Amino acid sequence: MKRDFPTLFERSRTGRRGTRPPRPAEVDLAGLLGAENLRAAPPRLPEVDELTVVRHYTNLSRRQVGVDTNFYPLGSCTMKYNPRTGEAAAALFAELHPYQDPGTVQGALQIVYELQEYLAEITGMDAVTLQPAAGAHGELTGMLLIRAYHESRGEGEQRRVVLVPDSAHGSNPATASMAGYQVREVPSGPDGEVDLGALRAALGPEVAAIMLTNPNTLGLFERKILELIDAAHDQGVQLYYDGANLNAIMGWARPGDMGFDVVHLNLHKTFSTPHGGGGPGSGPVGAKAHLAPFLPVPTVKREGGRFLLDFDRPQTIGRMRSFYGNFAVMVRAYTYIRMLGAEGLKRASAMAVLNANYLRKKLAGVGYRIPYDRLCKHEFIAQPPEGLKALDVAKALLDYGYHPPTVYFPLIVKEAMMIEPTETESRETLDEYVEAMAEIARRGLEDPEWIAHTPYRTPVRRLDEVAANRKPVLRWRPEEA
């Protein structure tokens, strides 16, 4: 019987020390801080030596997969290779304080300024803020720009509704709510694209914006995008571009040219900054000129040879984040863009789309169903062969050394498996993955018991999520004596 992997708290021994700060002078804490303000007992942090800390986290990391260890075709997440160059780059700028004199951070401000310019160029927008800390944060920023715009035209009260396709990321409707809007869903047509007729019918003077992802979450490019945007603009409706899927079209097309008014990007998807187990990311927002006056402050501007923090934006929506955003993430994205250049970005998208279509074709050949079987962009939706569940295929993949695709999303496809290989995977990797998928399908159909109990070889096996949700245990506590 395997033992449970201990927590740091269980490894703790009273009086054991790890890293020691320089030997402190006697400090009269009660005198300096006021005896009544002191805590009665220190926080119960683990008491462990350094080697224990190092082994603990090193061994935890071995119970974790990442892009560095495994093929990770998690749809909608763009799990591409994260160059170590970005880490070396970020380290060069770690010891800068946001409140130091701007004259002493000209190099940092130059990076912010130039990245603003590059992202405006890549998306076809007029102005960019790098303040948002993540994609959803960028979404909120973008929706608040739209709201401020309508308010500035005296239409704030009237335009209360945001349209969102039923295939949208959950963060879109959640964001619209946080921005104070009512959400109305627009159905997708049988071709997986937004139903243009239904959308036209939903447009009206009460609509503030439409939030779209293009290519959409099915991996399909919205072919009627230009008509769609014209129809919306005719009614005074603003178009929001969710940039989660920009990796499909970098250098091939720009949301700004499509007619979008606002766009957010995920630097941690498209521009190869690492996801870090869930963050931190960065969610820059690009806006057309009519929305630029509302951007959050500060932005960075150039005056002569100097780079300055610009707080002078009287119509700003305000601040979205403390300081200037996730600067160290920006440095990594800046590094990536400068390494690839325009040609490299274009090639990255082409290879991402090539890999996705190749995989789509190959999987269709080994029994997987492709509900929208046409040219896709950087990702596509597959369904397991009749008789198998997406969840079971996902769990079986773990034993084969693959991170599963996103499953059960988008919600409009039953048993959906959303597969995004990214451009940094080789043809051999894709071929081997297809072989594994084929074997899982065959074995799973032959032996339902086997697949229902996968995985067998992972650090833990299927976990009781019902128990965790009924009676959550959200912190470690010592065993009751």
Added chain:
Amino acid sequence: MNVPADRKYTRSHEWAKQEGSLIVVGISDFAQESLGDVVFVETPEVGREVQAGEAVAVVESVKTASDIYAPVSGKVVEVNEALADEPELVNGDPYGVGWIFKLEPSNPAEFDALLGPDDYTKVIEEES
């Protein structure tokens, strides 16, 4: 699928049963089956006035959360406190101890307009 004849139903899969002057509300067997293991039930505040069709409670499973709508208008007079500790009652006995809240109806005609067992059975046949 179990659809008891002693009560009325909605298209959104709530059941409503007359109990004296009150209406007891819960979710149907079909609804609990499609949700899977119920992990949490968010019940409304007692005393809240609700309109028919208004979302007043939420039933959560691990991967979904479903709004429960008031079948009729009225005032919430009691909620099933037992669900706080044992949400699984909704799975085990949806028509009995798994009830969710009780309403004092403000418009009795609304109850009569709800679906009967036969019509509700047709609804679930269409959906499955």
Added chain:
Amino acid sequence: MDFTPHTPDDVRAMLEALGMQDLRELFADLPDALLEPDLHLPAPMSEQEILAHLRELAGKNASADKAFLGGGLRPHFVPSLVPALAQRGEFLTAYTPYQPEVSQGVLQAVFEYQTMIAELTGLDVSNASLYDGAAALAEGVLLALRQTRRMGVVVSQGVHPEYRQVLATYLHAVGAELRTVDLEDGLTPPAEFDDTVGAVVLQSPNFLGAIEDPAPWVEAAHATRALVVYVADPLSLALLKPPGEWGADIAVGDGQPLGNPMNFGGPQFGYIAVREKLVRQLPGRLVSQTHDVDGRRGYVLALAAREQHIRRAKAKSNITTNAQLTALMGAMHLAALGPEGFAEVAAASVARAHALAEMLARLPGVERVTPEPFFNEFVLRLPRPAAEVRAGLGERGWHAAAPVPAEYGANLALFAATERHDEDDLAGLAAALKEVLA
């Protein structure tokens, strides 16, 4: 330089498998009018070239590793094992742990992080992290409004001005009302709240560095069933009575002082901790312990029905990506130091700040504005505008005297000191300031 592995043969063979000859065919579903815009970007660079370019840019910055600047972000010493462990590819390049069987590393580390934050704050439950202190504050206040079903918020002026600005942006969006109570002599005066107020917000140590007495606000808030949101620098919680013990319902703050470099302001991480009864109102991810089919202990994401990917328009927040890796650096930092080391760091920072305040306040025309007791940051009134003084210090290689917004008074400058400063640093800054002010 791109990172695609495709050889010309690969491309040809893969296109062939699709019945295509040219990569352009992969984009045949895009309207012609959109295709292949001319992108004006600088020419590509090799790794060697980009790093040389970045070093040149870095050379235009002056390192602030000995900065006396504050605002909740300061140069603290980070044990070497923290970046070394955080840079392990498994942590660095993983996504959100949606597949728990192969994500126990991140999940358990988050579970331990949650425990540490609960311990620091004296509250029951922490989430997995938020973006930063400001977002944590905004989310904490929205949580309180959901719970109380009220739309009024009262915030002390002692809360970091940038956090208050972010809060105002978030509250404007949902139509909530925000009232600010001005500081009096550097401290938050007692206040009364009516029953429209759902959240009251206090920061201690406050933006001027002073340690507040939260008791009157907690009492007044609870008298009208409002919830108390307490903003606390996590380093201060090594020594000071935690928010939970003061009776706060929600504690939030910025985690930079725990194991994170300053990064010119980001990323760091935001923390939020609450009382048990508020757990289902928490935004963001939560990790719960559970067991697998063989009875082994393991961890999963829990209570996901609060979140956007399930609850969509009715989610508690839109947050998706958080600040997981930087939060784990915070946990690694706390693990390395342990309770004693952590307290020693905090005590050293306090001692340095007090010594510095005394030295600087002796200079002619300089006066300490922050009342006692204060922690490791403090505000001085200078005889000249702070921005000028900061620039003058900057020219001499010293980073100090962050300008304090005019709402707090004229010519105010924020200072901080940490365990990273030694006596020579303090004396050096004092001499430089004397020179600049002369």
